Structure formats: structure tokens, C-alpha cells
Amino acid sequence: MSQYIDPKTSLARQRKDKLLYKAVWGAAAITILFLLWVVWHILSNGLSHVSWEFITGAYTRIGEASGIWAMIVSTIYMVLLSLAFAAPIGIMTAIYLTEYAKLGSKMVQVIRFCTESLAGIPSIVYGLFGMTFFVTTLGLGFSILSGALTLAMLILPVIIRTTEEALIAVSMSYREGGYALGCSKIYTIWRLILPSALPGIVTSIILSTGRVIGESAPVFLTAGMVTQIPESVLESGRTLTVHLYKLTQELFTQYEWDQAYATATVLIVLILFLNLATKVIATKLNKSA
Amino acid sequence: MNKLAVSNLDLYYGENHALKDISINIPSRQVTALIGPSGCGKSTLLRTLNRMNDLVAGVKISGTVAFEGEDIYADIDVKQLRMRVGMVFQKPNPFPMSIYENIAFGLKAQGVKDKAVLDKVVEDSLRGAALWDEVKDRLNSPAFGLSGGQQQRLCIARAIAMEPEVILMDEPTSALDPIATHKIEELMDELRKKFTIVIVTHSMNQAKRISDRTAFFWMGELIEQGETHQVFNHPQDSRTRGYVSGEFG
Numbered sequence: 306m307s308q309y310i311d312p313k314t315s316l317a318r319q320r321k322d323k324l325l326y327k328a329v330w331g332a333a334a335i336t337i338l339f340l341l342w343v344v345w346h347i348l349s350n351g352l353s354h355v356s357w358e359f360i361t362g363a364y365t366r367i368g369e370a371s372g373i374w375a376m377i378v379s380t381i382y383m384v385l386l387s388l389a390f391a392a393p394i395g396i397m398t399a400i401y402l403t404e405y406a407k408l409g410s411k412m413v414q415v416i417r418f419c420t421e422s423l424a425g426i427p428s429i430v431y432g433l434f435g436m437t438f439f440v441t442t443l444g445l446g447f448s449i450l451s452g453a454l455t456l457a458m459l460i461l462p463v464i465i466r467t468t469e470e471a472l473i474a475v476s477m478s479y480r481e482g483g484y485a486l487g488c489s490k491i492y493t494i495w496r497l498i499l500p501s502a503l504p505g506i507v508t509s510i511i512l513s514t515g516r517v518i519g520e521s522a523p524v525f526l527t528a529g530m531v532t533q534i535p536e537s538v539l540e541s542g543r544t545l546t547v548h549l550y551k552l553t554q555e556l557f558t559q560y561e562w563d564q565a566y567a568t569a570t571v572l573i574v575l576i577l578f579l580n581l582a583t584k585v586i587a588t589k590l591n592k593s594a
Numbered sequence: 595m596n597k598l599a600v601s602n603l604d605l606y607y608g609e610n611h612a613l614k615d616i617s618i619n620i621p622s623r624q625v626t627a628l629i630g631p632s633g634c635g636k637s638t639l640l641r642t643l644n645r646m647n648d649l650v651a652g653v654k655i656s657g658t659v660a661f662e663g664e665d666i667y668a669d670i671d672v673k674q675l676r677m678r679v680g681m682v683f684q685k686p687n688p689f690p691m692s693i694y695e696n697i698a699f700g701l702k703a704q705g706v707k708d709k710a711v712l713d714k715v716v717e718d719s720l721r722g723a724a725l726w727d728e729v730k731d732r733l734n735s736p737a738f739g740l741s742g743g744q745q746q747r748l749c750i751a752r753a754i755a756m757e758p759e760v761i762l763m764d765e766p767t768s769a770l771d772p773i774a775t776h777k778i779e780e781l782m783d784e785l786r787k788k789f790t791i792v793i794v795t796h797s798m799n800q801a802k803r804i805s806d807r808t809a810f811f812w813m814g815e816l817i818e819q820g821e822t823h824q825v826f827n828h829p830q831d832s833r834t835r836g837y838v839s840g841e842f843g
Contacts, residue, residue: 408651478683478685481687483689484646485680496703497689
């Protein structure tokens with residue numbers, strides 16, 4: 306040992322190290338514990354009330370039927386439609402930002418600023434905007450379409466940012482390799498860069514799906530709360546999260562509590578499943594690349 | 595006959611004067627080696643020959659680079675140019691797809707769809723790059739499964755699939771072990787019969803072994819050029835002498 310090291314301070318240092326280790330370990334443990342606690346709480350209260358009839362059944366306000374099938378269908382519509390709007394625009398914007406725009410140019414700075422600002426706006430503000438603009442001004446009414454357009458704006462920043470990151474992570478050597486063969490820029494992007502960035506893009510889409518499923522305020526302000534399966538995108542529909550919100554407004558009987566927990570259970574399982582799917586797809590795509 | 599003729603070329607990366615008044619002729623179907631210490635401009639010059647420097651922001655160029663007498667910095671189709679002047683990079687860069695698809699990539703980009711044509715080009719190119727026997731049974735497996743040396747020969751095969759006239763090689767063996775390097779050098783001896791080759795190398799032994807002509811660069815300037823044996827055995831400039839004798843670099 307070096308003569309300059311005082312054995313006493315060295316010992317103190319070791320104690321400090323141990324303490325710090327315990328602190329970070331403890332923090333991690335608390336995080337996991339909380340997560341497990343929440344999941345367990347919901348599942349233990351809700352799982353026993355989830356049945357085939359509950360999932361596939363119809364719903365009536367008065368209480369003789371409490372199924373959530375219409376909400377599940379509305380949720381799926383909402384996810385698909387908002388992604389149909391946001392994914393192409395978001396992915397193409399990200400392509401523009403990473404592949405075409407000059408680094409640090411005015412245009413890039415403006416778009417970056419816009420996406421970052423968009424991401425920071427509270428979602429209920431989107432709801433208010435959607436209700437004014439899509440529902441009233443454009444006359445789309447309280448409908449799946451109004452909701453999907455509003456949510457598309459909400460998830461656009463997420464898609465742009467994550468896709469951008471995925472594109473930037475694609476090795477420069479692929480671009481060089483493509484161009485050196487005389488390939489056009491668009492061909493190189495389409496056939497080489499995008500496929501390599503696919504795991505990241507898929508992740509961004511699934512993250513957005515989670516976001517769409519999770520939102521409540523901007524959804525009921527634009528898509529309404531009708532508890533029937535919408536027959537077209539111009540009809541109102543109630544997503545699962547909105548349904549849960551609505552249920553929690555009127556918790557008077559044990560039966561209503563049970564319904565709320567059962568709905569929450571379905572939501573949690575759905576989100577866990579989505580996160581799992583992200584992992585599986587990302588690893589699969591990475592392997593095949 | 596000169597395939598490429600560079601005259602009075604100056605290149606700036608922003609403020610940095612990276613190439614200073616370079617004039618050099620690249621004769622047809624010979625191997626021309628560009629040597630010199632790191633940062634001397636040899637790779638930069640190589641990348642002006644197929645305009646890969648276009649990808650770098652802030653590059654300014656004056657002077658001319660003529661390919662078969664035509665100025666490539668005039669208003670020409672860069673994609674056409676790059677099909678005729680192929681390139682192999684320092685680090686093997688196979689694409690994340692099968693061996694077959696790697697070779698067929700360039701042709702497919704030009705709309706070639708005929709399976710029979712593609713099959714033939716893939717086989718010919720892999721044979722041309724001395725890789726066919728090693729991979730013929732696994733053309734559909736990912737190119738990443740190949741060893742480093744095989745990957746580099748795959749990249750050479752991918753380049754020659756476009757039937758270029760010139761192949762630019764940017765330190766193609768610097769990431770490879772001696773055995774793989776030896777194979778690439780053997781291959782280059784074959785390739786010179788059909789292609790004009792310009793190679794940037796850090797290894798003076800490699801330049802001696804494989805090149806017909808050598809050009810020595812030093813801080814952005816072309817100090818000396820000529821027949822390889824001439825440059826190595828009877829260098830005219832003291833800096834060339836110092837470098838090829840291993841005194842610095």
C-alpha cells in the first residue's frame with residue numbers, strides 16, 4: 306500500500322462506499338416494491354371480477370350489464386387511427402431531420418423546438434384544442450376521428466424523437482456503403498437505413514400505443530363517452546381509460562368498485578403485454594438484422 | 595492511358611486546408627498506392643475521386659478531377675460516377691442482410707429484377723473476390739456471420755458487382771489479421787487485370803508488394819510520385835526518404 310494512504314481514512318472511505326451502495330440498492334428496491342405493490346393491489350382487487358362475460362359483454366348505465374367490450378373496441382379504433390395519422394408524419398419528419406436537413410440549420414432548430422414544446426404541453430390542453438378545433442370548427446363532432454386526430458398530435462413528438470434516435474444510431478458506414486454503390490439517397494434510406502432502424506421505430510410506435518391507451522382527459526373531451534361500439538369513425542366511443550375515469554366518478558357500491566378494479570386490471574394487463582411485446586419484437590428484429 | 599487525372603486540386607474542410615495543389619494521374623489497370631502519415635490527406639484525396647466528400651458538410655474544392663477526360667465536379671450524375679468508380683472502406687461494412695442480398699443490393703437499386711441475372715452476377719462477383727467457394731452453400735445467411743477478412747472480400751464483391759472501372763480502397767486491410775490481409779493482397783493482384791485500383795495504405799510493405807505506382811503525401815501536399823520501386827529505392831525528396839525508411843510516420 307502506498308505510504309501516503311492513511312489506514313484510518315481508508316477505513317472511513319470503505320464505510321462510506323458501503324453506505325452509498327446500500328442507499329442505491331435501497332432506492333432500486335423501493336422502486337420495484339412500489340411497482341409490484343400497485344400491480345398486486347389492482348390485480349388482487351380486480352382479477353376475480355374479470356370474466357369472459359365482463360370482457361365481451363355490453364354495458365348499460367343503469368347497471369344490469371357491466372361488460373367492457375365496446376370500450377375495448379373503441380380503444381383499438383383509437384389506437385389504430387391515431388397511429389395511422391401520427392406514424393407516417395412522425396417517421397417522415399424524423400427522416401427529414403436526420404437525413405436531409407443540414408445539421409444545426411434554422412429549419413431543424415425550429416422543428417426541434419416545436420416537437421419539444423409539443424411534448425411539454427399538458428394533455429388536457431390538447432383536449433381543449435381538439436374539442437374546439439376538430440369537434441366544433443371542423444364539425445367532426447365528438448367522435449373517434451376527433452379523438453384520434455387530437456391524440457395524433459399528442460404522440461407525434463414521441464414518434465419523432467424516438468425515430469430520430471433510431472435513425473441516428475444507424476451506422477454511418479451503411480450510408481457510405483449505399484452511396485458508394487451509386488444508390489440514390491431515397492433508396493439507401495428506404496432499403497438500408499429504415500430497416501436497420503426498425504427496432505427503434507417499432508418501439509416508438511408501441512410507446513405511443515401505450516400513451517393513447519393511457520390518456521383520458523383529451524379523449525373524453527374529443528371522442529365523448531358513448532358506451533357502444535362505434536359504427537364509424539364519426540361516432541363517439543369510450544376508451545377503457547375514459548371508462549375507468551367515468552366509473553371512479555360514481556363509486557357508491559361494492560359492485561361499482563369491483564367494476565373499476567376489473568377495468569383497471571384489463572388495462573394493466575394490456576400495458577404489460579404491450580411492453581413485453583416491445584421487448585420481444587425489438588430483440589427479434591435486432592437478431593435478424 | 596490515364597483513367598483519372600487530378601490537377602491543381604485544393605480542398606478545404608472549413609478553415610482547414612486539407613489538400614494543397616495536388617496533381618496526379620492514375621493510369622488505367624494499375625495499382626496506385628497513396629501513402630503518408632496519418633492526416634496527410636491521402637484518404638481525403640481518395641474520397642474526392644468518387645465524390646464521397648460530398649457527404650461531409652463544409653467541404654470546398656477547387657481544381658479539377660477528370661475521369662476519362664470528364665470533370666467529375668462539373669454538372670454530372672454523381673450516382674453514375676459512383677457506379678463506375680467503386681469503393682471499399684477501411685472497416686468492412688457489409689449491410690445487415692444476407693450475403694446474396696449484399697451483392698445484389700447495388701443492381702437492385704438500379705431496378706435489376708431478373709433472378710437469373712442477379713444469380714449470375716452474385717456468383718461472378720463472389721468468384722471475382724475469391725469468396726465463392728467459402729460461401730456458396732450459405733448465400734442466404736447473414737453477412738455478419740462471416741469473418742472480418744471474408745466480410746471485406748464480400749465488400750469487394752459488392753463493389754465489383756457493379757462492374758466499375760475503378761476501385762478505390764481506403765486502407766482495406768487495416769482492420770484485418772495478417773492471413774486475411776494476405777488473401778486480400780492476392781486478390782488485388784487478380785483485380786488489377788480488370789480494374790484500375792487506387793489504394794490508401796499505412797503499410798509501406800503493402801504498398802511495395804502490391805502497387806505499380808506510389809504517391810507520397812505529407813501535410814496535405816503531394817511530395818513525390820512515380821513507379822513504386824523508384825519511390826521506395828530512390829526517393830528524390832528527403833521527406834519521402836525519411837518516411838519510406840521508417841524514420842517517422
